[in-house]
Amino acid sequence: MTQSLSPALSRLPVSPAATAPSSEPACAHCGLPVPAADVTADRGAEARFCCTACAVAHSIIQGAGLGAYYERRSELDGAPARPSGKSYAEYDDPAFASRHVTSAAGGGACLELFVSGIHCTACVWLLERLPRVQDGVRSARFDLGRGALEVIFEPASVRPSEIARALDRLGYAPHPSLAAQRDGERRSDRALWLRLGLAGALAGNVMLMALALYSGAAADPAYASLFRWGSCLLTLPAVFFCGSVFLRGALASLRTRTPHMDLPISIGIVAGFARSAWNTALGSGEVYFDSLAVLIFLLLVGRWLQARHHRGATQTLDLIAALAPATAVRVDGEPREVPADALPVGAIVEVARDDRIPADGIVVTGESCVDTAWLTGEALPEAVKPGDRVYAGTVNLAAPLHLRVEVAGRETRLGRLMRSVEEAQAHRAPIVRLADRVAGYFVVAALGLALVTFVLWRFLDPSRAVDHAVALLVVTCPCALGMATPLAVSVALKRAAAAGIFFKGGEFLEALARPGTLVFDKTGTLTEGRLALASFTGDSQILPLLRAAEERSGHPIARAVVASVPAGPELVVEGVTEFPGAGVEARVAGHCVRVGSGAFLAQELSGSDAEFALELGAQAALGRPAIVVAVDGKVKGVLSFTDPLRADARASLDALRAAGYRIAVLSGDQPLVVGRVACELGPLVAAEGGKSPEQKLAWIERARQSGPVVMIGDGINDAAAMSAADVAIAVHGGAEAALVAADAFTTVAGVGKVLEAVRGARRTLTVIRRGIAFSLAYNLVGVGLCMAGLVSPLLAAVLMPLSSLTVVTSALKARTFQQSARKEMKS
Template sequence: MTKCIHCGLDCGKNPVMFDDKPFCCEGCSMVYQILHEKKMNRYYTMMPTPGIRLDQDNTAGTRYAFLDQTEVRSQLLEFSDGGISRVNLFIPGIHCSSCIWLLENLNTLHTGVIHSNVNFVRKEVTITFRDAEISLRQLVELLHTIHYIPELSHSTKKKDEHQHTNRKMLMKIGIAGFAFGNIMLLSFPDYLPGGEHVDQLMAGTFGIVSFILALPVVTYCSSDFFLSAFKSLRKKIINIDLPISLGILALFLESSWEIFNGYGPGYMDSLAGLLFFMLIGRWYQGKTYESLSFDRDYRSYFPIAVTRIKEGIEDFVQLKDIEKGDVILVRNSELIPSDAILLEGEGSIDYSFVTGESFPVSKKTGDFVFAGGRQTGAALLLKVEKAVEQSYLTRLWNEEKVGETERAGIQSVVNRVSHYFTIILLALATGALIYWSFFDFGKAVYVFASILIVACPCALALTVPFTFGNVMRVFGRNGFYIRNTEVIEALTHTDTVVFDKTGTITHARSMNISWEGNPLSETEMQWTRSLARNSTHPLSVMIGEWLPESKVIIADDFREIAGLGITGVVDGNTIMIGSRRFITGNDEEVASRLSTVYLSINHVIKGHFTLENRYREGLTEVVKGFEHYNIHLISGDNDAERSNLRDIIGSDESLHFNQGPADKLSYIRNLKSQGKRVIMIGDGLNDAGALLSADVGITIADDVYHFSPACDAILQSSQFGRLHEFIRFSRSAMKIVYSGYTISFLYNIVGLAFAVQGLLSPVVAAILMPLSSITIVSFSTFSVRILAGLKKLRA
């Protein structure tokens, strides 16, 4: 048999040839030619015959014409600014690492694709593309060409499909349970003393009835196992459903042979019981997954807040409280949380968080703006047009960061172990079948089925996601919001912590402020407040709140230079607020424990604000909690507080002052080059690059809940004193993971030992298999809750 190079199916008598390689159809040959021309042959080296065979569809050129309609296009796109668009598509054909590699390299197939990101579990791909080079229709046609056809109506059907799947599973459980009960009743005499003396005609009749009752169990109730095993075999993959399917078939065929040859009732009762308990186990596992997913989706979100203006009053509110029609204020560097209409101001919006392309998009009054952008100029007034979808913002946050390399964690090791587990299991079951065949073939089949069913790597694979998933839930309920479970594992390997100063170890919203210099008129204070209002920097926010309330004037030509200050034109006057170097060009700073912010109006220095720094409560305890870490501090301020910080941090060599954003980034990179595993803790304003470069970047969020996409975690400022406890909790959680692995290995070793000796029936094996997964889930959940109780964290 000649196999297709692309999909692995039989090419038949007349294979399509290209480059001296056989293909089953023109479609597979075409995909190969495209990849060959683009020098993407690695697709075929990652896995043999990874492609999908589809009947060639010559209507692809017209079937997607509807995607050119503006209304349809706007419903499908998550984002579009006229130049760059973003779409999330469900592709059922995603099934292996080669699929992921190919779909995440679409930019090689077409230059109009900027980047693409695959969610393997959901079988979804998010693609960002340039409208001028490739339209949505052309993008879908490109996917169709390489045989990854998206289901464009999937999102509207998800809920109905989910409900249908649940009903289908419950129906299968009901049928299997009905058959199990009745077959057990018919088999009852065989379990009693003297059962062998039952009338042969009646025993044969009972056997035939048992066979009839077992037919829907095998053909319908076990269909998911057979289909999964069949699909995996077509792709040269051995999944866990393959040994289960073999066990079911072995029991059914052996029992049928015994019944129709008059040798006995077979094992139809065990077969029905096996399916009944396995289906219950899978149903329970599914419900558990749903519960954990719901918890993650709705309870563990990071708390983004936004400034809402209602009846002239500015107020910070949570995203969930924002409704369509609300007017919100978005300052420089703040995230636009919802699709909206620009009411006031000039938009210069950076959509790199959404598209990966870091250049500002200009917007004027009346323009529509998409969620996920970041304003890079003066404050904007926006009217919300669509209810906030934090699931969308969270998905953006969870996507791989630009320049981030994949963390090779413990889960990748477990995935490799699980792959070989099934192969070893099949070899062991075959060996036991051969051995027992010399004594009793019926017993051999019984043992064969028991081995295939009792052993399961599922519990092994569930340990990390369930343990760390529960840790994320505990952290979220205690004000520590994690990007994904990989961050928790990364925390356990860290050995160095780097603190920023302003807004991180000092309070950002509670400073004593005073003015030194020429008295300011009401008009000058109004100008100053109007400019300061545009920035989210802690010092700008404090100054804006300290100045008396007045009507806000729109600032033109607003600019914020990270680490230096802000400037803009207010009512025709050039206002500058920032450091002495920013205002005068002089690098000399007055040595003082106070933060000094200078004010210039029309290039005349009016004086300066002094803000007395106050360290956060619990700072000393946090530093002590990191006693086994290398502790560093980097700050953009002068070194007036060196002596105080030396007493807290404990090392003068680890204190670095007058550090700009580039200096902070360089410092983190230097530590990592020395082999250090670094936690960077900042405010996400002047240290975004350093946060992104660190192994784990954590931002401290005050009442504003300033959100930095560069970070891996967000810590509410009220929980700052418990930071070291969260790190210790992560390390303890890793011990729970190792304990879960131990339980899983012991279960499989003990279960297999009994099954090989013929001391374990398939029914008991069917009960134990899901029970092992349930045990791991329960163990992880309760262990994390107990640990949270010991650490006095709310679970």
């Protein structure tokens, strides 16, 4: 497997002269346009790729004999499968195995993974052919409804991380799901489905008997009695087995004194059934068995729709395991690999270049740069030298470091931060859905009106008083309401998912629709999250030299240089020396090239044109990181960089402001930079920089006192704040922690999706309100008829499905996320 990949990977980088683009070439794997410098050398003219990742995916698929995927897949939808390149090392941790891997029949192991990036039938087919791609995998079954892939594998011959990497290379990024949770979910799903099916069968049979009663076919009292007893017996399990869902909910609602839709439903069902059974026993009076059985069935349909969307988005990964490496290399004494969270205080560990730091500690030897963006939101790496403190979860960019461990595991800054995320999540007050809020008034109104009817008819006709009051309770049973809301939400969630926005539950959709404060993270959310060249002053002849000198560095500025300077002819580079936090020195094509901060090149700057020093000062005042390039001791240019704002940021924020939301920006980046970005974003209620994750959390908690707060972020530094907000949205490409803390996430980068989510949420709330209005209007008519004593069981049986039908049609026809999704496809 690995061998087959290496030739494809080694082909990078490719010189631009190697291929000339033919007429509009599209990537054979993902369908995106192929850049001029494409990666297709080995495949001749018939297959071209936009990137190495696609070429790798293509070669795996073809190599496993799965090429039919390309013939069969539907139109590409602009969401190409792109490997993330993660190592998934945490999947091999014993703690991971104990939580996520279960044993399967025949000595195998079973791992369930949520898989993203599925867009058509061919994807499902390809995923289920995983055994051909990865040795040791016995079978793979995909469940489209939940987005979950069940992999049965042999633990002896393949590790979970290899399975995850294989999926990732195909472009389907996996996320773990909890085995224990899955079993519980499966049980409750089956129980609900069982109730739904039986309720449907019972309702059908009771309706047949009711038909006989209504049509007068059972005019003979003996037959009438038979049908009444028959319906009674069939409704009994419908109410007390199928309907127990509502009865239990109502009891819980009474106990906790929180309004819930189950309460009015249960009152109607129980009152209707008790009176009907009583009348059956007496052999006279009205029975409502058919209405009740249908009611229970329809309500269960609503409940089932609602339950289906609470799955799939469950997030479970142990946060710390995902972010801090599972193992560390101890170098005090014999070098050996040990579990990172078991590191004792005082242990010396080595952190190689590009590795994640396993614990909080003090640098003992080595100088390097540490990327703390995930932890603090600071865009530029921090230079560290012996004596400096570094934190678990940050990435060592430049050179190997030795550090003395101060705390490890859950006591690290990262661990504490993640604990606060967990705590905030656990203590979060549940959002009370609109329908449930209405339910509280509903109960009072229905009971009050029933009482009025009863008293009224006590005077008019005492023998019918109870019947009329019960009829009112049955008729006002909020069936349409109980079904309309789940249906509207269910439809909206499905359409949102098609548009690339995933909500973890319908209640967040409702919460998002209420205007409040939208708090954005800056880096990676409003901006691209990577540096790009902003300005260049000087002699452009030196750019190839600069690129050559920076090519091998992992520093974000070096990467920005490489990305923005076109590759030229190959140059001989020797003696590259990196000075962490300062710059780089190298001999390129015989010239001595020094690149770095103003301080690093202070000597050259003082000996050159004052123009460069001025430019450097001007860029610093703008809050842009700038570097100086000197060739053979002479300063030849100053480059400045910026983290560019996303193209759709301004327009989206304007639209959100127009919709009545207040916008704030909270960032871990320097206040100067945040201020400059804020200027480009239009009026904001707050734009604060230099915020630590803990400060962000406090800010959100304060802001919540004055209204609903929605937090939009992407990093670990946002996770705590996100879990404290009313609704949290993680934008595409965010850290796993942000995904866990978020209530919704987008699969397309940019602020545009946030706008779309808000718009869709508001439209959905309109649909819900409309459903509730319909339902109430119908109930008003029903109440009027009941009080006038005009409702017969037949009328009730006709009215109820009629109202449900209107509400359901209204929910299905509503355009919530649909239009925007279509537009997306076209563009």
